[in-house]
Amino acid sequence: MKFESSGSYLSGARILDALLAQSELKEQHSMIAQLIGSASCSQIVEKLLQALDSRSRQDKEIMELAARIVVKLAGEIHLKRFPQGILCISSLLETSQRQPDDDSAPSDEFKSLMKQGLVILDSLAADKHNCSLICEDQSLLFKVMAPISSDMLHxxxxDEWFSVAAASLQVMCRIVTSPGSTGENLRNQIHGNKEVISSMEQILECKTCRKHKLYILVIKILTKLPMDAAPGVGTKSRGKFIKTMARILTSDSSS
Structure with a gap:
């Protein structure tokens, strides 16, 4: 579905984005959230989610507006009502591959959309039913881990990739700490992925990453993995992990 670059939809999106950007309007934000969460506004939510779809030729401004709006209202969105919602959000995590020149690095605009896609997923995953649906999509979980498995930080x-990597780790942390089979799905994917494990180990060792406190999320994730069974986390890696944790904790307590 395409949206016109001018007209009522764009005007409405601009107004809604402007309202949500004003932190002092808490009462209005609460009213908007309640409306978005109601069945009567499902068409509005559906249009916002469709506007996120980077696979279609959406107007850039509409996509960015929709992303900012959905980031703020994701807590009120129930994915079960919107079967195509996950696909639309997932497409934001592919924007780095949609460059005019395949050899060029992702632009700031695309990295921003990737981050917003991850933030949206994190907010959605706070709801256990949404989290369960997200975990059923194996390709989506792979995309969530991609900023870490590709080790863009190092x-x-x-500076370029910190916010995206942090958002990726936050979603991973949110899901792996979920109880039951919901979290188990991603835990299995992580502990079988040597690239992800290696990148997280590098984050633990990296002074710059430590300064940004990324190690906190990494530790939360790693301590949830069945490390004795993980092919990517052998005896040597476990020993290294324990030593690194001890060094981090000692360093933090003395600072």
Whole structure:
């Protein structure tokens, strides 16, 4: 579904985005959230989710507006009502592959959309039913882990990729700490992925990552893995992990 770059939809999205951007309007935000969560506004939510779909030729402004709005209202969205919602959100995590030149690095605009997609997923996953639906999508979980498995922090630049990597780790942490089979699905994916494990180990060792406190999320994730069974986490890695944790804790307590 395409949206016109001018007209009532764009005007309405601009107004809603402006209202949600004003932190002092808490009462109005609460009213908007209640409306969005009601069945009567399902068409509005559906249009917002469709506007996120980077696979279609959406107007750039509409996509960015929709992303900012959904980030703020994700806690009121129930994915079961919107079967295509996950696909639309998932497409935001693919934007780094949609460059005019395949050899070029992702632009700031695309990285921003990737981050917003991850933040949306984190907010949605706070609801156990949403979290369960997210975990059923194996390809989505792979995309969530991609900023970590590709180790953009260390291969490219910390400053450029910190916010995306942090958002990726936050979603991973949210899901792996979920009880039952919901969290188990991602835990299995992580402990079988040597690239993800290796990248997280690097984050623990990296002074710059430590300064940004990324190690806190990494530790929360790693301590949830069945490390004795993980092919990517052998005896040597477990020993290294324990030593690194001890060094981090000692360093923090003395600072």
């Amino acid at each position: 291969l490219i630049d910390h």
